[in-house]
Amino acid sequence: MSTEVLTTGWEPRVPAGDTITRRFVLAYTARIAAMADRTGGRRKWVEGARMADLRSPFGYDNAVVVTRPLAEAEWPGVITAADAFFPSSRWWVVLSVFPTPDLTRHGLRRVGHPPLMLRPPGPLPPPDARLDVRPVTDTATLADFQAVLVAAYGLAEVGVPAIADLALARTLLHLRVGYADGVPVATAGAAVHHGIVEVDWVATLPTARRRGFGTAITAAVVDVAPELPSVLLASDDGQEIYRRLGYLDLFRATLWEHPAS
Template identity: 85%
Template sequence: MSTGVLTTGWEPGVPAGDTIIRRFVLAYADRIAAMAARVGGRQKWVEGARMADLGSPFGYDNAVVVTRPLSEGEWPDVVAAADAFFPPHRWWVVLSVFPTPDLRAHGLLRVGHPPLMLRPPAPTPPPLPGLDVRAVEDATTLADFQAVLVAGYGLAEVGVPAIADLALAGSLLHLRVGYVDGTPVATAGAAVRHGIVEVDWVATLPQARRRGYGTAITAAVVDVAPDLPSVLIASDDGHAIYRRLGYLDLFRTTMWEHPPS
């Protein structure tokens, strides 16, 4: 009988492609670090986590991504490192695909447990009649992307997300805007890393919802690499949309936030 110890899949040196979940974690961590580098932000590796500060007023742009399971005794050091890394006034979040202890004693607030969803490679629905989907490639399309994202997420009083930067569009992020009769109504974006399409920034203007625009704009970014699986973290509003597009529920992640002071 073999006495070898099976890998957990999270030790140093395990290939990124070991599992879909490992691909997602590393893709997300690498993506936020690359975004920080492009927009003049900062990044830091600590044992078990990667941090990126994009200097954004929108907390989800400033993140700590947990890159392996942490014991309860390791969490205080990770949170302390994040506290030292981010400015005191910064709104930032912690994303973990692994269970976490209660971090309220460390000054964090629980956001919730959004579902992680997977869509295997498969044909997407045909383009939706009446929705003109365009790539963000100039100041005009970027401004439209920003306006829809801010309105769709209710960020008008928060400020401009870091995503609203042409330095990120094209080679790093694939951003799309959907127009109806020339008016921007929906957005979505994707990054392709570690053999997956990581989908994010899906938003539809409140007055344009329940017309299929969210499904169509998500399909458009899935199609940037149609032969790869796509993975996303779903909001409550978007959960049903993604299911209709063929996404499967894997499990719920955990998200904490450090609100701005």
């Protein structure tokens, strides 16, 4: 008598395209690994998780991404491996699309449950004439991208994110800056892996919000491969912006952070 083994969808041999969620997890890990390789960072693969240290003062650049459902008994090993991998002075995060146990006993703090959102391929709205969207191609546009991102996220006292690197903009990432009346006011970026457009770094200066610029700059990076589905992790404030662009709510992921010591 044989027992049929049913897949969970997260075994190593399951194709990347099995589900949109699997594509997102693999795309996210591929992107942070490539960023580490191109910027002199470090990466480590452990059973059930992928880690990348971009040596960034901004914790969201230094990530542990859970790649399959973990039993509660497996979590201490993953966190111990992360503790050994990241320097004690580094701020880093854990991202899981699966439910997690309480990790506060391991020195982590819950950041929240960002919604994972999907936009199927389809027509995009016409460009907003009020926003001049330009690709990051040189030091000037990179400086504008960095300045908006730092100001919008309140990172002035933290430092420069790892994203501010022309080696990434020219080889891996599609970064865009939006200008209103010649002033940089919005940013967004995307990477294309595993058949999806993974969108990140969407930001608008507080003084330029509620004018549709977030929607316009997001549409600009989705347009790098409009024939593919687009996936992103949203903030609660950003959900409605993405819904207007045709994104659908899938479920909420879980984000923890390990502050620098």
